[in-house]
Amino acid sequence: MPLYLQDEPPEHFEDSGIIPVAAKYKSPAPIPSQRRRKEKSPRWLRRTRRAIKYIKWRTLLVVTITMLTVIIVAGLVLIADASNRVQSSLSSLQRVVESVRARQGTDLTMTDFNRLQASVTDLSTNLETARKQIAFVGLFASFNPEIEANLATINSAYHLSLAANEMLKGLQPTVFFLVSGDDNNSVVSGAASGSRIVELMQIGQGSVFSAKSYLAAAKDDVAKLDLTRLSASSILNVEGLIQYREQLVQVNDFLTVAPDLLTAVLGLSREQHYLILSQNNDELRPSGGYISTYGWLTVRNGRVTDYSYSPTTATSPNPPPPQMATQIKVPDWWISYGEPIYAAWDGSWYADFPSTADMSMWYYNNGNNPQSPVDGVISIDIVGFEYLLKALGSVTLPDYDLVVTPENFRQVVYDIRASGDGDLPHKRFLATLYQQIFAQWENSNVDPQIRQHLMGAVLQALQEKHIMLHFADSNLNDVTDLLGWSGAQSSSTNHDYLMTADANLGNKSNHSIARDLTYDVDIQADGTLKSRLTVGYDYSQRVAANDPAVDAKHNGPLDYDNLLQIFIPPGSIMGTTTNFPSEPRRVDTASYTNLIAEVTVPFDSSERFQLNYQTPPLIETIGSYHRYRLLVQKQPGTLADTASIQVILPANAKILNVSPSQSASYNLDRPVLEFGLNLKSDVWIEIVYEN
Structure with missing residues (x-):
């Protein structure tokens, strides 16, 4: 076959009638790259490729x-x-x-x-x-x-x-x-x-x-x-x-x-000396009561090795030198003193007990009094002593030919005052009584049952702020704060806050006066709170008739003159007030807005003092959740104020969690929660809700 026909396709020969003859010459060799491609495609891979074509990827x-x-x-x-x-x-x-x-x-x-x-x-x-x-x-x-x-x-x-x-x-x-x-x-x-x-x-x-x-x-x-x-x-x-x-x-x-x-x-490494402040909470002060008697005690190896008790007078304890009075900054709204330095000992204007205790230590130490400088302060009021006396059962006072029991305690205390010899014999009697209570406490170690009752009395008094502790060592104060035994006033930033503190200006009637708080909170859409606080006093002759401390002849006029402090969140905007003799004085700090007013509750009457205000935004937002928190603090020395709290939530709010449990809840176009509190100690309220 001619060379020019060798590359013709078979169809050409069929059409021309020419019969092809096998070529004498070989076809050109395959392209090397084509041979390598075939060599790299093993049979299993070719099968895999064919199988992949039939997979339904979707x-x-x-x-x-x-x-x-x-x-x-x-x-x-x-x-x-x-x-x-x-x-x-x-x-x-x-x-x-x-x-x-x-x-x-x-x-x-x-x-x-x-x-x-x-x-x-x-x-x-x-x-x-x-x-x-x-x-x-x-x-x-x-x-x-x-x-x-x-x-x-x-x-x-x-x-x-x-x-x-x-x-x-x-x-x-x-x-x-x-x-x-x-x-x-x-x-x-x-x-x-x-x-x-x-x-x-x-x-x-x-x-x-x-x-x-x-x-x-x-x-x-x-x-x-x-x-x-x-x-x-x-x-x-x-x-x-x-x-x-x-x-x-x-x-x-x-x-x-x-x-x-x-x-x-406990004085295990060295002796510890403590100042004891006996606060008379029948005559309230913001952080407890008037300091009518005081004492000191020494502790070594966990035992009281020495102690003494004395009445408070102008020279007992020894005051600091008069020139040191400039170190005490007394607010101009507080009680006036002929000698300003005595303001450091009288119970102070602070609702925060650690601040009062610091001033008392300053006064005692700078007067070079026995066992100074002291390592701390122990405060105990009349209720605290009543708890101890109840644990002991009775205390015998040979010098007075008296057996003092929990039932006659208040009567004998004020009978001495009513004897007509002034308040110094009364204070001396208290000092003797309190010293004997400590003496019997020390001897109680031989009786485990009495020791247990005494420890229970101390714990109860600590929890209810009838005993409070403060130390020169800040590490110890951190512990008492943690345990709730310091009487410290907490900061009121980032949450709602309420504390009221009385200062009795003229008698010893607080045991017979019932104080109650009514607090209404309306949560606004922007997180602010429209708040209304009512402070009520019930001073009944029927109750006072059984109280030996209410005695116009020996214990001051019957009417209750009170310097009232109300602590609310800082930056609050004041609204209207009701029944205050004049507009409360306002003192702003980083932690509180303090409202101060002098009010009077006549004997055998009731009074209600009301104020309205709006707080800054205090509602915490967490996604679609919101949290309202309120801290109500108890004034040291008070028995147990009742508090009625009403919180109105925004419309359509769904309540997710409430602590403590509400006393009542209902819906009047908006959800409402009611809380009934008995302020034996501080109380937190927390409400979590969703709009």
Whole structure:
């Protein structure tokens, strides 16, 4: 075949009738690159490629998404199940805690401690199980901030429970010693040996330090969460954990330094000297009462080794040099003194007891009085002494041929004053009585039952601000603040706040006067509060007839002249007032707006003094949630004011959480919550709601 026909296609030959003949020459060699491509395509790959052509990608995508959804939903179910189990354990723990709180401190036993420890352990176990149960869900945490938050809060709660457990373990040797090894004994059975308590608390320090590492881990668990991506409920959970952690940190810090602090307070390393202020709360002052008598005591190795009591006079205790009076800045609205330096001793204008105690220490130390400089101040009022007397049963005063009991205490105290010899014999009698109470207290160590009753009386008086403590050492003051034993006035910034403080200007009638507070709060859309406060006084002749302190002949005029202070949030705007003789004077500080007015309640009458004001924005917003908080503080020395609080929420508000539980709730176009309080101590109210 001619060469020019060799490359012709077969169809050409068919059409031309020419029969092709095999070529004598080879076709050109394949292109090398084509040969390499065929060599790199093994049979299994070619089959795979052919199979891929028949895959339905849309179906595969749907199936994959469905599987992922099932896994995520299963994870959420596990989270919910884990949360339910944890919530059950937490509820059980809360029931135990409330049960323990309901008992007096001196009635607590090793059985109570074991129940508390078992509940914390159960909570830790369930939290650990929950962590393992939902660990795989962490693979999806980066895709869903709510899942991430759930995991973080469970981890944080787990570490907090471990911290609490470690702290309880650290306390176990001390508690075991206090109950003398008997589960049914109270915690004061072995409280006489202060040095042994310190030794046992030092033994438990290893667990206390372990708790510190768990608290740090709990902080890290939630520290990286972006709260702006979370729902309001998740934010509340995180904030709740942060608050719990802060409380546990405070307790842990206290346990860390407790051995050193107890060593100092109990005089285990050196003698400690304390000034005692006996405040007469029948004649109220803002931080307790008029200081009619005072004393000092020396403590060494946990025992009172020396003490003395004296009446207050112009020269007892010795005042500081007159030229030091310029160091005391007395407000121009306070009681006027011929010698201004005495204002530092009289009970002061402060509703904050630590400020009053600091001035008293300054007065006592700079007068070079016995045992000065003192290491701290112990304040006790008439009610506090009544509690101690009730625990002792009776006190015998040989010099007066009297047996003083809780039933005749007030009568004999004021009978001495009514004898006609002035108030100095009355003060001397009180000094003798109080000194004998301390003497019998010291001798009570031989009777465990009386010792237990005395400790119960002291704890009750501390909780109700009838005994207050203040120290020269600021570390000790941190502890008394934590325990609520300092009588300190709290700051009122970032939340609603209310405190009223009377100063009796003329008699000793406060035991017979019932004071009550009515506080109405209307929450506005912009977070401000329209507030109305009514301070009521009921001064009944029927009640006063049984009170030996109400005596116009010996104890001052019958009418109640009162210098009233009302503390509300700083920056509040005043509105109208009712029944005040003149507009209350206003004093602004960074912590409060203080309203001051002199008012009178005639004998056998009732009076109500009312004022209206609007606060700055005080509602905290968390996503779609809102939180209202109110702190109502008790004035030291008062018996137990009643307080009626009404909070009106915005329209359509949905209430999510209320603490403490409201007394009543109803809806009059807007939700309304009512609270009835008995102010034996400070009270917090918190309401969380959603618009």
